[in-house]
Amino acid sequence: MNIQQDNLTILRMFAAVMVLYGHSFEFLGMTHPLFAQSTTFGPLGVNIFFSISGYLVIQSWESDPNLYRFWVRRILRIFPALTVCILLTIFLIGPINTKYSYWDYFKNEYTWGYLSNIYLYITFYLPGVFAENRVPNNVNGSLWSLPVEFSMYLILPILSFFGKMKNNLIAILILSILLSIFWAFQTTTMLVFYRTDMRQIAMCGVYFFMGACFHTFKIKKYFNLSYVLIIFVIWLSLSRWSVAFALSSWFCIPFIALAFGVSNENILSKYVKNDYSYGIYIYAFPIQQTIASIYPNINIYNYLIISILSTLLLAYASWHLIEKQFLKFKPKKFVSI
Numbered sequence: 001m002n003i004q005q006d007n008l009t010i011l012r013m014f015a016a017v018m019v020l021y022g023h024s025f026e027f028l029g030m031t032h033p034l035f036a037q038s039t040t041f042g043p044l045g046v047n048i049f050f051s052i053s054g055y056l057v058i059q060s061w062e063s064d065p066n067l068y069r070f071w072v073r074r075i076l077r078i079f080p081a082l083t084v085c086i087l088l089t090i091f092l093i094g095p096i097n098t099k100y101s102y103w104d105y106f107k108n109e110y111t112w113g114y115l116s117n118i119y120l121y122i123t124f125y126l127p128g129v130f131a132e133n134r135v136p137n138n139v140n141g142s143l144w145s146l147p148v149e150f151s152m153y154l155i156l157p158i159l160s161f162f163g164k165m166k167n168n169l170i171a172i173l174i175l176s177i178l179l180s181i182f183w184a185f186q187t188t189t190m191l192v193f194y195r196t197d198m199r200q201i202a203m204c205g206v207y208f209f210m211g212a213c214f215h216t217f218k219i220k221k222y223f224n225l226s227y228v229l230i231i232f233v234i235w236l237s238l239s240r241w242s243v244a245f246a247l248s249s250w251f252c253i254p255f256i257a258l259a260f261g262v263s264n265e266n267i268l269s270k271y272v273k274n275d276y277s278y279g280i281y282i283y284a285f286p287i288q289q290t291i292a293s294i295y296p297n298i299n300i301y302n303y304l305i306i307s308i309l310s311t312l313l314l315a316y317a318s319w320h321l322i323e324k325q326f327l328k329f330k331p332k333k334f335v336s337i
Contacts, residue, residue, distance in 0.1 A: 008261040012052055012277035015257075018045030019142065020284040020311060024304055027292040029134045036239035038246075044253070046145055049281075050204045051254035052261060053149060054211025058169075061157055069331040074153045077278075078146065079118070080326040081318050085282045086117045089139060090126070093286050097293055098128035114139070120147040122195045130289045134296075142285040145204070147196045152208045169213050176205035177250065185246075210254045223259035231255055278323065279315025287311050 022042025025032045032040045061070055090111060098105045105111055108127040116123055117140075124138045131137055159168035184199035191198040214220070235252040238244040288307045291298070298306075 006273065007263055008052055008056065009275045009277065010272055011257060011261045012049065012275065013272070013280060015045040015048040015052070016277045016280035016284070017308065018042070018048070019281060020288065020307060021045075021304065023141075023285060023288055024300065024307065027133070027135055027288050028298070028300060028303060030300065036236055036245070038239045038242055039249075046204070047207045047249070047253050048257045049145070049277075050149070050152075050207035051211040051257050053152065054208035054213075055215050055254070055258055055261075056211075057153065057156060057208075058212040058215050061160070064333040065157070065160060066333075067157055069333065070157055071153065073330050074150070076326050076330055077323075078150065081278060081322045082146065082282060083118050084318065084322050085140075086115060089286055090114055093139070093290060094126045094129050097130055097290055098126065099131050100128040104128075117143055120150055120194075122147060130293055133289055133293050135289065135292075138285075139289065140282070140285045142281055144196070144200070147194065148200045148204050149208075151196075151201050152205065155205075156212065166216055169209060169216055173206065173209040173213055176202050176209055180206055181247075206250045207254060210250055211258065214254060214258055219255070220258075220262055223255075223262055228256055228259045274316075274319050274324070276312065276315040276319050279318035280311055283314040283318070284311045287314065 018041045022032065022040050022045065024030075035041060035044055057074075060073065064070065094111065094114075095102055095105060100108070105127055110123075110125055110127050114123055114126050122143050124141055124143070126139050129137070129139055135141070155172065159165060159172060162168055179202035184202045187199075231252050235245070235248055235256075238248050284307065287310050288303075291303060291306055291310070295303075
């Protein structure tokens with residue numbers, strides 16, 4: 001990987017750890033720390049994820065605008081590691097943490113229903129698992145974002161078939177913003193399709209398509225320290241007004257994050273050449289719930305150390321044994337001679 005790809009890898013891993021950090025306080029029944037006294041760290045990490053994803057996925061499509069090869073690449077990136085995670089959860093994490101006998105656990109229809117997560121039909125419940133935790137009956141809450149992410153993979157290439165991609169990206173970004181402001185932010189009632197809250201597609205779509213627009217409109221030329229500092233200061237100055245801070249986050253988070261991600265500095269990236277971000281993201285929640293179940297009164301510092309190290313170990317195995325191996329099968333662009 002080049003320096004910029006390495007930096008984006010570091011940034012994704014950092015965002016995954018932010019999600020882990022944000023969840024920790026809820027699992028231990030503690031008050032969430034706030035960034036700029038306005039937002040918790042979990043959603044902040046997810047928003048960084050979507051910003052990076054939009055920036056990179058649009059490049060993947062532009063380099064090879066073939067629907068079949070595009071979706072095969074996306075499928076290989078998500079589903080092999082997810083499948084192993086779901087199977088480990090059912091056959092290892094579940095039996096360790098259920099309050100039921102092994103027989104009752106494995107004969108329960110909801111145990112096998114958990115397999116639906118493999119095809120992004122999300123369920124968080126396994127019989128008797130984490131039933132007495134502070135966040136009860138939720139085995140892997142982080143999975144909610146995967147169908148939202150995959151919906152972006154479905155939408156993005158379709159845009160190219162209806163006029164100019166640049167115009168369509170602006171249109172879908174504006175649509176996501178308007179739906180967020182006038183619908184998603186205004187109601188607490190979920191609109192559920194395929195076990196996914198459609199409000200999240202609008203809200204996360206703003207960050208995804210903002211990232212895509214940053215690449216398409218070559219905002220990279222403004223990614224320098226001066227602009228980052230100016231935007232960061234302006235953004236923090238708006239933190240006293242929650243609405244203004246939230247709205248400005250749609251631009252500021254992608255800009256600040258991607259400015260680091262595409263920089264030519266390799267201070268950190270030279271030490272990390274593998275992408276453990278996805279493994280961290282999909283394993284952190286059940287690992288943290290397991291630790292909280294075994295040690296409900298553990299202090300936050302020990303909890304974070306054990307959680308991070310345990311999750312990194314599984315993420316390391318996931319990357320080297322599963323993700324990296326399946327990515328070797330990514331289809332290559334056919335070039336006629």
